[in-house]
Amino acid sequence: MTLLLSQVRDQARRRPAGYFGEVVGSGVVVGDRLVLSDAAARRLFQKYNPNGEGGMPDSLKEPTLVGMLEDFVAATKIWAAAGFPVCTKAQIEARVGSCNNCDKWDAKARLGLGLCSACGCTLIKRWLATEKCPLGKWSV
Numbered sequence: 001m002t003l004l005l006s007q008v009r010d011q012a013r014r015r016p017a018g019y020f021g022e023v024v025g026s027g028v029v030v031g032d033r034l035v036l037s038d039a040a041a042r043r044l045f046q047k048y049n050p051n052g053e054g055g056m057p058d059s060l061k062e063p064t065l066v067g068m069l070e071d072f073v074a075a076t077k078i079w080a081a082a083g084f085p086v087c088t089k090a091q092i093e094a095r096v097g098s099c100n101n102c103d104k105w106d107a108k109a110r111l112g113l114g115l116c117s118a119c120g121c122t123l124i125k126r127w128l129a130t131e132k133c134p135l136g137k138w139s140v
């Protein structure tokens with residue numbers, strides 16, 4: 001998902017202090033736009049619209065194939081902008097452990113790469129230090 005920074009600034013006037021920094025910090029700025037993965041956009045929407053004010057945009061409700069591809073592209077841009085940081089072995093093991101105990105994780109999907117039904121990610125996401133669990137279940 002791509003947003004104009006001016007839209008985020010407008011929203012920030014009606015949101016708690018720290019909103020602008022959190023939203024911008026969840027994506028990557030390209031010119032006058034902010035690129036957010038769908039998972040990050042869903043997390044922010046749920047945090048700042050706990051009563052579903054205005055309804056969640058359809059594009060953020062369930063991961064679709066196109067949405068997952070856009071997420072992958074956005075995640076890669078964020079990862080590249082941060083300098084391609086990779087998790088340590090201990091961090092990867094902790095993330096894998098969280099996913100293996102999560103009801104959103106299907107380890108057999110995608111020819112063994114696995115699939116998270118909350119964000120559409122695979123095992124690969126666990127290696128990227130810039131990625132987060134959309135439900136906040138990762139400790140690292």
Ligand code: SF4
Pocket residue numbers: 098099102103104105115116117118119121132133134135136137138
């Ligand atoms: S990324 Fe989060 S929500 Fe998805 S399977 Fe892992 S722990 Fe569950």
